């Protein structure tokens with residue numbers, strides 16, 4: 001493994017490349033990553049990096065978003081098959097139909113969506129900034145795609161915005177059931193429950209804290225508590241165990257894993273860096289339209 005890591009590091013220097021890794025990636029990917037974080041942080045990095053090549057260790061929509069934000073850079077996705085099952089629940093035609101069903105209402109998309117879908121939206125959000133960004137719109141009613149649970153969770157936080165959601169969801173987070181939270185609390189009664197807002201609302205309602213990947217990690221950093229039940233993808237639990245050896249972390253149940261996020265290997269990263277393969281290309285017109293809603297989000301997020 002060390003040999004592969006050394007080769008990747010050498011190639012990164014030679015080619016002025018950076019590796020961005022989402023926290024759901026296999027934990028060893030961090031050994032070659034320049035930046036590790038959640039969707040918002042990584043899109044901010046992609047927008048501002050001076051590197052010529054961005055290797056995005058994540059899923060397709062993340063690499064696509066990086067390309068939209070940095071069209072002059074070469075963006076490589078180590079595993080071209082690594083899609084997001086939620087993003088794939090709405091395509092361009094379904095997006096147009098949804099808008100036609102509810103005309104004249106602003107449309108907000110979760111960043112977990114395709115460039116074509118984004119090109120038809122007024123504003124983009126990530127799970128880190130969704131409440132703040134939707135609030136900034138000042139609308140009484142919005143359409144939200146594709147994650148119905150994130151949309152409904154935001155509606156609940158704001159209290160004064162009606163959010164009509166598209167029926168998309170994350171199959172990984174929906175594996176977590178209220179029963180799992182109950183069981184975990186019985187087993188670890190002193191632990192706090194931290195959940196991602198992609199979870200079913202009945203699960204989020206039971207958590208002590210609901211937040212994005214970065215939100216959960218920051219919560220642990222700031223908290224004086226010593227034990228946590230983690231209701232999100234396993235990669236977050238793995239990194240917390242690694243980073244806070246004096247605290248205890250319990251995944252809410254086994255196998256809360258996003259299979260697409262786990263496709264990436266160190267070998268794949270080396271391969272795309274050597275060959276500059278799996279380059280992400282986005283149609284210029286689509287890219288320009290999609291950039292507008294992502295840009296608005298980044299302005300509100302700073």
Ligand code: 13P
Pocket residue numbers: 037038039040084112126127128170198212213214
């Ligand atoms: P965040 O990175 O915003 O927490 O989103 C989680 C996710 O599902 C990424 O696909």
Ligand code: SF4
Pocket residue numbers: 059083084085086087112170171172173198233258259260261
């Ligand atoms: Fe998509 Fe869910 Fe995987 Fe995130 S965890 S990339 S939302 S399928």
